[in-house]
Amino acid sequence: MNHIHVQMTKDGTHTLMSSLFDxxxxxxxxxxxxxxxxxxxxxxxSLSTDFARVSILELGFGSGMNAILTLKHALAQTGKIVKPIRFVSVEAYPVANEVIKQLNYKQHFSAELAALFDDLHQAPWNCDVEIIPGFVLHKVHGKLADYRAPEQTINLIYYDGFAPSKQPELWTQDNFDRLYPMMMPDGMLVSYCANGQFKRNLKTAGFKVRPHPGALGRREMTRAWKPC
Structure with missing residues (x-):
């Protein structure tokens, strides 16, 4: 059983703890x-401004944090989506609604964003849902190993799975070999993880990996590009 409970973090926002993956x-x-x-x-x-639209693939919808923050920043300048965004998120273990309701994220957002956070979680799985004009969400209930997308249709990947030591099947060479053709030239992959084997696997798949300072005291994170 994947028991999930809420914990506070040092910036005053909640995280979730999974007993399945510890x-x-x-x-x-x-x-x-x-x-x-x-x-x-x-x-x-940091994505190239040359792209006419943003096509995001996220590993792990989880709490919905990355999706709502993407929406927040897409709306920040004009209050509407200027460049169309398609946000696909692959999640094998959806978080129960009663757990999501315990999160304090909405306290940190405007009323509009708080309502959109609810809309993200209430959107049905395995279909396109236009959350607001210009922002399409597609939550995939399944495993990354089973996910397929047409070649050169993704230009940004949020690789946000559990750590390699906790969920090693997400960090295998096969995953990056499959993801690479799905990406557009100059597309970017970002991850909190800076594991050495992870970076070697990305390079073997064809990505160009560059060092980047990590968040909140971490020495490094990973950014990788598909060469043009």
């Missing part, structure tokens, strides 16, 4: 702060 969904030094740095600042906001 691991947390976010950094204990700051759940929202980590996601903001790794996936938004170092990923979403």
């Amino acid at each position: 691991d947390s969904y976010h950094a204990h030094n700051g759940a929202m702060s980590e996601s903001e740095y790794v996936y938004i600042e170092s990923g979403f906001k």
Whole structure:
């Protein structure tokens, strides 16, 4: 049984703890702060501006943190989605609604974003849902090993699985060999993880990996690109 419970982190936002994997969904030094740095600042906001649209593949929908932060920053400048976003998230172990209701994320958002956070979680699985004009969510209930997308249709990957020591099947060479053709040239993969074998696997698949400072005191995180 994957028992999940809520814990507070040092920035005042909650994370989730999984008994199945004996691991947390976010950094204990700051759940929202980590996601903001790794996936938004170092990923979403650093993506090449040459792309006409943003096509995101996320590993692990989890608490919905990365999805709502992506929406928040996409809306920040004008209050509406300027560049269309398709957000696909693959989740093998969806978090129960009664657990999601315990999270304090909505306290840190505007009323509009708080309502959108609920919309993200209430969206049905395995189909496209337009959360707001220009932002399409597709939550896939399944495993990454079974996920397929057409070649060159993804330009940003949030690789946010449990640690390699906790869920090693997510970090195998086969996963990155399959993901690489799905990505557009100059597409980016970002992850909190800086495990050496992970980076070697990315390079073997064809990615160009560059060092990047980690979040909240971590020495390093990973950013990788598909060469043009």
